[in-house]
Amino acid sequence: MTPDEIARSATPAERRLAGLALNPAAPEDILLRLLASESAAVRMVLCRDRALPDAVVDAVVAHPDTYTRSFLARSPHAEPEQRARLVDDPEWFVRAHLADGPVPDEDGCPARPLPDRTVVRIIETYDNELLGIGVLRQMSPGFRRGTATHPVAKVRRWFQWDTLTPRERAALLADPDPGVRKSAARHERHRDPDAVREDLPDRRCLARTTLLMYGALAPDVAAAALETDGAWAVAGNTSTPAEYVAVLAGHADPKVRIRVAERPDLAPALRRALAVDPDPGVRLALSVHPALTEAERAAIDYEVPEHEDCGHCSVPDADPDPERLRRDARSGHPCLRRRAARDPGLPADLVAELADDPDLGVRVLLSQNHPDAPATLLLRSFMEYTGSHRWHLTRRPGFPRTGLARFADDEDPAVRRLALLDPRLGPETADRLTRDPDPLVRADAARHPRLPVARLTALLDDAELAPRAAANPSLPLAAMNALVP
Known part of the structure; x- marks a missing residue:
């Protein structure tokens, strides 16, 4: 049964026990008795939907039921070290859930990384079918950056080719492990336009789209893509010849023109043309181009969406640029200030400035993402913002609690x-x-x-x-x- 089916099939008595499993005051002996319940719904809530003391985790790890252990493997509330204890579980089902990672919590926050040693163990010992995007999501930023030079060959195969220096690429191409060399050679091959032409599938599929987006494109390949299904893909490819980028800037589909407007290498003439594009989405995309001055941005007739998804749980930039962050925070463009407001490392002086920003999106994003957002700002943001992430504001560290009883009769x-x-x-x-x-x-x-x-x-x-x-x-x-x- 799937988790949804387990929940739907629960009886009223089981749902009541599942509620007790979430009780923060329930002592360990109660939790252990619930763990021994015959109800899968109770065990699911207990193991997946709350943090557990170590003694209860010990019992879950040793529990004879595969489903029960798998619930802990995918719990967003369990400490990574607790989940890591299941790395060598005898059941494929449990290991698969550990590799796939926690189901997102109700706020959609990303999973906390597994310990580096656990990720290495997974890569070394799990079947290839389990080594997907879930494992990548659970890598710490430092581990992910160091895969290309890791002492374990299977880990080196997880390199991120586009982020590597020429020296690092050369080392991988000459790696002592044949699997690493083969993977590196495949990436290197697609820096050759002739190889891309040869390998490009003639049918619409993921492999074709990926090559059109990231492979080195010969002029004839780019021209053919424009005439078929590949215009959007090649519009953002840094190897697309300049003459075809100019053609794409006038493409009938505004999604293609938006993709062109986002190119960091966009020529000044094309920037000027897209600044007056008839589509508001294109003008908005162009208005945040890094090459523009503040005066040039202000001259564009753009509209910032009022109800932007003011989410949270932003992943900090691994290599922050303090100067760019400060420029964004003090830009006249609300979207750039929103980008700065998302950064949990924003300095205190900029937090104070953006807390009084005239744009609701800036204030809410600052509230959602910065650990030192003022209590007055958090409450104000809640009262003014009605988007899908509104209630998450109440879980921010500084959200006020006392005095809220005055709202008991609000409409x-x-x-x-x-x-x-x-x-x-x-x-x-x-x-x-x-x-x-x-x-x-x-x-x-x-x-x-x-x-x-x-x-x-x-x-x-x-x-x-x-x-x-x-x-x-x-x-x-x-x-x-x-x-x-």
Whole structure:
């Protein structure tokens, strides 16, 4: 069964126990009893959806059920060192889930990297079918940068060719391992236009698109791609001849012209032409071109999307450029300031400046990504932003908690939920909000630690709210024990 099927098939009693499995106040002996449950739904929630103490992790690693161990292998809440303990699991199913990595949490944050030694073990011992993008996502930035010179030959095969120096490429082409040499030779071959022409599939497929995007293109290959399905791919290829880049700048499809506008080597004449392109998306793409001055940007009639996806969990730049970051933060272009706001390493003086930025996207992205975003900014961003990542703002380190009870009667249910973050919320208000018309407000109220015990225990028999009540940290220990068979 898939995880969704397991969850859908759970009985009301199993869902209540699954709620108890999430209770942060549940002692180890309760968690261990839940781990021994016959319910896959309970074990799934316990092992996948919360952090676990080491004693419980010990029991999960030794658990006889393959599914149970696999839930820990893909848990975004488990420490990487805990997940790494499954690297030599006897079951292919568990190893496959470890290699694929955690399912993204509800905020879509990337997985924390596995220990370097664990990644090496996976690469050395796992079947090739398990060595995909999941392993790459779980590499630390430093490990990924050092693959080309790693002492283990199989790790060296994970080199990133486009980032290597000529000396590093030459070393890989002469590597003592035949597999490394073969892989390096394949990449080197595609720096030869004649080899690309020879290897280019004549049908639409991933291999064809990849070669058109990254291979060295002869003029006839680029010309043929323009006439078929490859215009978008060659529009961003740095080897596309200049005369064809000029043709692509006038392509009928605005997506192709956007791709051209993003080229760092775009000629001044083409920049001027695309600056007045009839498509607003093309003009916006061109307006952030690194070769433009602030005056040239300001002269372009661009429109910044108001409801840009103001996400979070940005991966810090491995090689940050402090000067560019400062230029972006003080640019007149909102998109460049948004780019700076995403950087969790933004200096304190720029954080202070962008906290009062006139652009909502800048303020929200700063709130979502910087660890020192001010509390006043976090709350303001929540009140003004209604996008899909709104609730994540409440999980930022500096988000205020006390004083939020004042929002308990707000018309917006998302704002009413804020009241349930207040540790000083009145018990009678928490009780009232368990009857709120909004299901998310009711659910949060059922988990509030100041909910009166009488109401809390009564909710254990409520079909909708029992799982939330069972997860309430104020649930008496006697009631926890009574729930577990």
